[in-house]
Amino acid sequence: MDTDKARAAQAKVAAFQKDFNRVEAEIAKVIVGHRDVVRSVLSAFFANGHALLEGVPGLGKTLLVRTLGRVLQLQFSRIQFTPDLMPADILGTNLVATTPEGDRVFRFQKGPIFSQIVLADEVNRATPKTQSALLEAMQERSVTVGSTTYELDRPFLVMATQNPLEMEGTYPLPEAQLDRFLLKVNVSFSSVAELRQILDRTTDAAAEEPAQVMDGPRILEMQRLVREVVAAPHIKDFASRIVWSSHPDAEIAPPKVKRFVRYGASPRGAQAIILAAKVSALVDGRYNAGFDDVKRAAPAALRHRILLNFEGEAESVNTDHVIEEILATVPAEVVEAKV
Numbered sequence: 001m002d003t004d005k006a007r008a009a010q011a012k013v014a015a016f017q018k019d020f021n022r023v024e025a026e027i028a029k030v031i032v033g034h035r036d037v038v039r040s041v042l043s044a045f046f047a048n049g050h051a052l053l054e055g056v057p058g059l060g061k062t063l064l065v066r067t068l069g070r071v072l073q074l075q076f077s078r079i080q081f082t083p084d085l086m087p088a089d090i091l092g093t094n095l096v097a098t099t100p101e102g103d104r105v106f107r108f109q110k111g112p113i114f115s116q117i118v119l120a121d122e123v124n125r126a127t128p129k130t131q132s133a134l135l136e137a138m139q140e141r142s143v144t145v146g147s148t149t150y151e152l153d154r155p156f157l158v159m160a161t162q163n164p165l166e167m168e169g170t171y172p173l174p175e176a177q178l179d180r181f182l183l184k185v186n187v188s189f190s191s192v193a194e195l196r197q198i199l200d201r202t203t204d205a206a207a208e209e210p211a212q213v214m215d216g217p218r219i220l221e222m223q224r225l226v227r228e229v230v231a232a233p234h235i236k237d238f239a240s241r242i243v244w245s246s247h248p249d250a251e252i253a254p255p256k257v258k259r260f261v262r263y264g265a266s267p268r269g270a271q272a273i274i275l276a277a278k279v280s281a282l283v284d285g286r287y288n289a290g291f292d293d294v295k296r297a298a299p300a301a302l303r304h305r306i307l308l309n310f311e312g313e314a315e316s317v318n319t320d321h322v323i324e325e326i327l328a329t330v331p332a333e334v335v336e337a338k339v
Contacts, residue, residue, distance in 0.1 A: 009287050013285055014285065016283075022213045026071045027064070027067050027068065027210065029209070030208075034060065039283070040300050043279040044181075045219075049157075049182025051158075051160070051181060051182065052184045053184075054185070054187065055187030056163065056189075066078070072215075074155065075116040075117070078118075080121050081123045081131075082125055091137075113152070115153075116155055116156055117159065118156075118159070122161060122162065123173065124163065124172065128173075131173055132176075134180075135177055138158050138181075139180055141154065141156050179268050179305060182275065182301070185300055229287055235290065235291065240270055242327065242330050243264065243265045243270045246265045247263075255325075260311055260315070260317045261308060261309060263307040265306055268305070269301055272301035273297045277293035278293070295327055302319075304319075
């Protein structure tokens with residue numbers, strides 16, 4: 001019986017790996033390079049989490065999310081965040097309507113958040129009040145307007161893009177909203193070879209269109225499989241120690257954390273590490289997450305959850321360098337330490 005269960009599990013892993021690779025291949029027909037970025041976005045999606053993409057304008061962040069919406073047979077909507085955008089423009093509002101009998105009643109007009117893949121484009125160009133309109137939708141998968149709560153369709157994913165904070169017309173995202181993104185992905189500039197390929201695709205003949213390769217029920221099935229992947233106790237302990245090490249008052253925190261960090265990652269950081277590690281294991285054809293999966297997942301899971309202190313901001317410390325030191329100093333084996 002155990003052998004039959006193992007075979008069934010391996011068949012599920014192989015099917016996940018095949019479908020994941022198909023989605024990647026279709027996205028690659030449009031997006032040149034950025035393989036790590038694409039994989040991170042898909043990892044967040046199949047872990048049933050949200051992703052935040054940061055980079056200067058023109059690097060293909062919006063195009064990536066739009067392409068994902070075309071590849072998956074899901075409802076897609078785009079919200080262009082601007083300084084004058086209001087919460088009702090996202091969530092919807094109650095409108096006065098007239099019934100056939102002539103009575104006046106309130107009728108709810110749904111906003112663009114009522115979709116399955118929501119692109120929050122340049123999310124940090126809206127005011128914090130408007131940004132906070134996403135909080136309930138991202139965490140609870142529901143929207144409350146007045147005294148009525150509306151459930152969102154599943155799967156539901158928010159893919160947000162933002163420009164670096166030093167650029168004109170940007171507002172910092174509230175820490176509570178940042179914490180609701182499973183992963184934060186940095187989008188860097190393309191190489192010379194990739195830039196040449198981009199020119200070939202965008203300035204010559206029409207580019208190849210991606211095919212739709214997956215529907216909602218299959219996506220939900222893959223998301224459930226991610227939860228079933230085994231993360232042994234020692235793997236969870238390792239992820240927990242990584243998160244504890246991001247807190248400056250922890251005894252096991254490395255020097256950079258003690259010097260430059262004001263607040264460390266929340267418990268959601270540990271959850272994000274384990275979920276992304278499980279997706280990484282499935283993509284590699286394994287039914288159990290390992291230490292390397294955790295290390296691979298940690299930067300994207302923690303970089304937006306570690307808040308620098310005044311000294312860290314004054315010296316322009318990169319949180320990725322802080323995470324590198326954490327990963328280099330936290331041992332994989334269990335150690336006795338006061339946290």
